[in-house]
Amino acid sequence: MKTVSEKIKVDRLDGKLGMAHFYVAFIALAIGGLAGLLQTLVRSGKLVLPAGIGYYQILTVHGVVLGLVLTTFFIMGFQLVAVSRTAGTFTSKQRMAGWIGFWTMTIGTFMAAVMILLNEASVLYTFYAPLQAHALFYLGLTFVIVGSWIDGAVIISAYAAWRKRNPGKPSPLLTFMSLVNTLMWIIATIGVAATVLLQLLPWSLGLVDRVDVAISRTLFWYFGHPLVYFWLLPAYMAWYVVIPKIIGGKIFSDSLARLTFILFLLFSIPVGFHHQLMEPGIDPAWKFFQVILTFMVIIPSLMTAFSLFATFETYGRSKGATGLFGWMKKLPWGDARFVVPFIGMLSFIPAGAGGIINASNQMNQVVHNTIWVTGHFHLTVATAVILTFFGISYWLIPHLTGRTFTKAMNKLAIIQGVFWAIGMTFMSGAMHAAGLLGAPRRSSFSEYGGAAQAAEWIPYQVAQGVGGTILFVGIILILYIFINLAFFAPKGEEEFPIGEAADESEKAPMVLENWKLWIGIAVLLILFAYTIPFVDMIQNAPIGSKGYKLW
Template sequence: MNNQLISRVNKQDARVAMAHMYVAFLALAIGGLMGLLQVFVRSGKYELPGNIGYYQVLTVHGVMLGLVLTTFFIMGFQYAAVSRTAGAFSAKQRTSAWIGFWLMTLGTAMAAVMILLNEATVLYTFYAPLQAHWIFYLGLTFVVVGSWLVGFAQVSRYVQWRKAHKGEPSPLLTFMAVVNSVMWFVATIGVASEVLLQLLPWSLGLIERVDVLITRTLFWYFGHALVYFWLLPAYMAWYAIVPKIIGGRIFSDSLARLSFMLFLLFSIPVGFHHQLTEPGISAFWKFLQVILTFMVIIPSLMTAFSMFAMFEMRGRELGGKGLFGWFRKLPWGDARFLVPFIGMVAFIPAGAGGIINASHQMNQVVHNTIWVTGHFHLTVATTVLLTFFGIAYWLIPHLTGRVLTPQMNTLAIVQAFTWAFGMTIMSGAMHWVGLLGAPRRSSFSTYGDAAQAMEWIPYQIAQAVGGTILFLGIILVLIIFANLAWFAPKGDEEFPVAEVAEQAEKTPMVLENWKIWMTVLVALILIAYTIPVMDIVNGGPLGSKGFKLW
């Protein structure tokens, strides 16, 4: 079936995608409330009621927003995108997705209960030697395995489409969803190994101790790719959906596919740049992975060039004159465009902060300070989430058979500016006080130096103000979600998919030669990790037996 003739997501597939959305936005509500409590506590003006601990709240916030919201939204969006562009899933593929969804939901519930019972206050990174209840680790395993099943359905549909259309490039959105799913499969091998081979047996009492450095290395093998697992669905919308919304065309199909393949290659073998201050890892291997980390700047700049080239081409088609006249012609009153655009703008300072974090010398200044938290909120909590919200404003009504009304469109614009304003205050304060040395993951009561803590109070209050404004933004987006899911007028909202510009070069099929790309990916991973992991297992290049906890 020609993907251009598929105008809607199959109704049965729409139910699968919406099930993911319900869990995602429930996680947003819970995680957002926990975030509000966090900034209140850090201000020094508020204490949590009862026996609720600060780190318990912090764990709920991180797990619900960093793991649950993102994973459910991404899997639901990608599932819908594949159905829209490659055609409806088969019964077996749909069953795989449903089983995956329920496994993920069960795993989320298990992990959430343990956190609420204060049996898993280990933050979203769940570093050893902090130990959680075994049910928490088993729940995380179910989430990962469930996501594999949903991703497998997408890959299976892609393979089916390729067999039926030999010699043709696959639909761009389907290709992008598959690249992100493959990256997820490969990256989660690390965290699955960490949990199944070390943390779960340890929590069950089957082994006495774990190797802390191995667990951290396995986590960050997964952890940095997790960032791009969040980001690539936003890029999917920027490349293939936003052009349609503004009436333009995709600048280059080839460039879009190449950028995704480069992200696949350079997002996984770079975990050591999160471990630059840790002993037991040779400086050479840290340096190598820092270089590989900087390679992702290339597809990021390719994306920025493609987006603004497309914006300018469309603006000039609409009559824009002069150097920036095209800019005024863009549809600033359309929330489907404006909300992701604000996310794009936020990625400029977010990307600059990422370069600082990954640079060995500059990282020494900001490492383990709340600067890192501010950077995290600019990337995933602004660039990614605002783009996800922009997607939701047309995807939810499309899946539910409703429409985005002018009133909801206006409210969505208000929500986006509310979010941007609150994040500017909160993240700005985090960055600034981070440069002054304020630690991350700390409440006011845990600061050791009282005089220094008093110096940081104005910044902590600013974080509370910004966090409160952000929570208002969460309330607004939940109101919009509820309206689009249950109360908006019945109708036919478009699932926008752009066509490629006529002057674009033909897409070379080498970009879909998975044998080549997977061979390069495996080679990079082996080069980046084989020797350093052997060093860690054998006691480290410095002979650091003292750092092992077997």
């Protein structure tokens, strides 16, 4: 008889909760993808938006809907079903809390979206002050964050229940990883919740006349950089745990995977100043300290690359591969569940190199606030992460809906991945090149089309339009595949692949699950990195027109 943690299929009711999150995520992909296509065509000078639609309006739709809505809904849905699969079916109370979290997020998304569509919140996904949005936009974002906290509480509760049932045992790896990402998200979103609730919302309601922009931006980037790892860690979950099972191999090391996630928890949050290297009001010594912490994140990334390619090589050699790269021929290149995430893995190599440049003080001055930065995060979240999410969908959606991933859909999924790789090569490559020539980030074609320097940028803007068009074809393909897997594919059973450790005797050290220790260290790093700079900002805050400090 199988134990709860060995259960093969996600419970039907838990699966419905996960699918609700995925429906919203893929609707967001359709809307945000269309806005992205329009945006690249405007930048290339090939389109003038009709009906008074503003460039920054569609830019905000693209950023908020894809960067915040799509990712948050997909990640929470994936983590909920992963925990249900590995730690056991949710209780009725946990499931009810999950639905409350989902509807809170959905209502918040609707509120923010309406304000953007009414052109009352064209403030981009970073919503920096002094750009001001309607109060309902900020309130909607607050609902999204609170809803995600409720979803996170379900994950924490399920983990705690598993530990209570299994004292002294390491938790299932996917549950452990979901917990780490949830804890990081909750700690990080305290920053954006603070600036929204205590600064931007009162300001939008007219309760205060101004806000301290330095503190607002600092609170945002306290959240903004771990947001990147909130996107990335679910992809790492699939790379570490799911991909080895799909290829027929083993997880290289369970303990190494857990340690990697702990390091991300420690080093991903107290590093926001590396996004503010060009801003006044922050002592350079504190910027330098946070740059050092930023570079510490390279370590778990390299650990992940080593672990993944060790898994691939070990598998290949077990199948008789010889030579330095002979093992690559043994990988399942005809399986979209592997190929599409693998394209994402490869894209993360140049993406990581670009991240090192962005975080380096001197080199950052060359590319800061140019479209190079946009190209960088289109390689990270819009390629490495999103292609892995697509790869997850190819087995997870039919698993939850009781359908099968047919050979026809598998072939189409590989074509979709190739389209995405080609489109992103054009678009992101052109963004990086134009950024090195000084092309500004966020600006529309009409704003710089008459400048003499703009003549150098125009070919790259056209290449962006070509790439964006190819990517939109890729979006149409993935939406077709999703609809097929959710509603029309033949009935059947699709596996939820969970890899096993190569060394079955390996037991993860229980110190890795000492949350008082790891959360305590994370909090100390955050306090050390931010307390004195915050005190300086507050003490030196400008005086508002009504005679009080702005914070």
